[in-house]
Amino acid sequence: MRAFGWKLQHVYSKDWLEQPERVLEKIKQKLEGKEEELEELGELESELELKENEVDSVEEIKPNNESLNTSKPTVHETELEPEKEQKPQGNLTFKRYEFVEGSSSKYWEIAIDGFDIVTRYGRIGNQPQENRKSMDDRVSVLKEEMRLIGVKTRKGYRPV
Numbered sequence: 681m682r683a684f685g686w687k688l689q690h691v692y693s694k695d696w697l698e699q700p701e702r703v704l705e706k707i708k709q710k711l712e713g714k715e716e717e718l719e720e721l722g723e724l725e726s727e728l729e730l731k732e733n734e735v736d737s738v739e740e741i742k743p744n745n746e747s748l749n750t751s752k753p754t755v756h757e758t759e760l761e762p763e764k765e766q767k768p769q770g771n772l773t774f775k776r777y778e779f780v781e782g783s784s785s786k787y788w789e790i791a792i793d794g795f796d797i798v799t800r801y802g803r804i805g806n807q808p809q810e811n812r813k814s815m816d817d818r819v820s821v822l823k824e825e826m827r828l829i830g831v832k833t834r835k836g837y838r839p840v
Contacts, residue, residue: 687710687711689706689707689710689840690778690840691703691707695776699773702773706840772791772792772793772798773791774789774790774791774798774800775789775790775791775829775839776788776789776839776840777789777790777829777832777833777837777838777839777840778804778837778838778840779835779836779837779838780804781836785803785804785805786801786802786803786804786837787801787802787803787804787808787840788800788801788832788837789801789808790825790828790829792821792822792825793812795814795815795816795817795818795821796812796813796814796815796821797812797813797815797821797824797825797828798810798811798812799811799812799813799828
């Protein structure tokens with residue numbers, strides 16, 4: 681259909697049931713042609729982020745003199761911290777990206793929850809796997825979000 685000039689917008693029932701306002705907004709953006717402008721802006725931001733990340737920091741590893749002592753092993757006791765309570769995600773707005781090529785049909789979603797980045801991914805139609813990454817401040821959260829989106833778009837994922 682795209683070969684005939686049609687513009688397609690995928691609407692998944694899960695998205696429609698959970699966030700109908702967001703789905704309607706995406707359809708409206710597609711009709712107004714704003715989506716292409718947002719994609720171009722996203723590509724420019726990911727190029728900028730790529731240039732910033734070209735210089736990797738290297739951490740110097742200092743030898744531990746205690747490890748050279750072979751007389752008696754030492755046992756360090758550590759106290760385990762309880763896991764963070766998983767917050768409900770009904771109020772999170774996920775940005776969805778899909779990769780459909782050949783026999784591959786995958787999706788990846790990202791959302792910000794305070795100082796956490798929540799990502800969900802999997803095969804289209806299956807239950808998602810989820811990761812939560814905690815950051816120290818809002819700036820690092822936004823930088824990491826842009827970096828992750830840039831990585832996925834370079835791999836061929838496209839916003840839906």
